[in-house]
Amino acid sequence: MAYNDRFIRAGYKQPVDQLPVWYMRQAGRYDPEYRKVKEKYTLLEICKQPELAAEVTLMPVRKLGVDAAILYSDIMNPVASIGIDFDIVKDVGPVIHNPIRSSADVEKLRPIHVEQDLSHIMETIRILDKELKVPLITFAGAPFTIASYLIEGRPSKGYIRTKEMMYSEPAVWFQLMDKLGDMVITYVRHQIQNGGKAFQVFDSWVGALSPADFQIYVLPIITRIFDELSDLDVPKIYFPGVSSGELLPTLSDIKANVVGLDWRVSINEGRRRLGNKFAVQGNLDPYVLTAPIEVIKKYAKSIIDEGIQQPGYIFNLGHGLFPEASIDKLKELTDYVHEYSAEALKVQNAHL
DSSP states (O other): OOOOOHHHHHHTTOOOSSOOBOOTTOSSTTSHHHHHHHHHOOHHHHHTOHHHHHHHHHHHHHHHOOSOEEOSOOTTGGGGTTTOOEEEETTTEEEESSOOOSHHHHHHOOOOOHHHHSHHHHHHHHHHHHHOSSOEEEEEEOHHHHHHHHHHSSOOSSOHHHHHHHHHOHHHHHHHHHHHHHHHHHHHHHHHHTTOSEEEEEOTTGGGSOHHHHHHHTHHHHHHHHHHTTTSOSOEEEEOOTTOGGGGGGGTTSOOSEEEOOTTSOHHHHHHHTTTOSEEEEEEOGGGGGSOHHHHHHHHHHHHHHHTTSSOEEEEESSOOOTTOOHHHHHHHHHHHHHHHHHHHHHHHHTO
């Protein structure tokens, strides 16, 4: 098989013969083979074994036929290097043993040392760079989303402590944003130097903010991250997470190539809100995958029909895969997106 660069071309808004597909959390618990690996090792233990982490990354590429791999890792991995002590607890998520509550806590955070502390992740990327025939997407958690864990101490629904710091101690907040921004920039740069072919900044929970607060407290650091990484010759993706449709019009000046959409905003509306400046990625509601396959295809068809109206569309979910998803339905969906979009693009090009 020759190298498949459809994902890269779509990320740069170049024409493709069929739509590229990948899924957030595509290496995950919906796959029985992965569940067996998880019976032996925790997520963090898998990440520390480059051969195993690479194998888990490769599983969905082989089984589903997706057009990109996403590195098997976790957004929390780099925070250990800056001085945060955490565990990923089953059915809870990241639990922080030394949460950030004050300026003194922020000052204690040290610069990230990628080659010293995260060499296992860089080795995984190098293995994958040799083995893959599709692009490898690497990633980092965005400062707001990482901060929400560091400040709350664990996943939160309301982000009360996070917003309290933002509103009550803005100097401490911006100090933390800068340190986390530095971490993201250094970490991503190393990922790409070691063989990553694209990267995504996950801001899973920033939709909890109003557009005005996002522009004051978060957009400056997102802008700086993409500015400082703008020399990297790879597609750069910003995913502002769930419920982020109201934030889209504020993103028009960031130096990303692709913006991920959740399912609450259509592809056409997402493009409009973004001023047609970016390729877009998304946005099937993951829970549509609970439906019969004909229903799934109906939803996918309507997303594809909008996606192909302009170059620069990558088929994905509006958030990550969930454990109960069916691997058989995912395979069928992937094949359908490829086949239907190839036909639809052929018809479209015949009319040009």
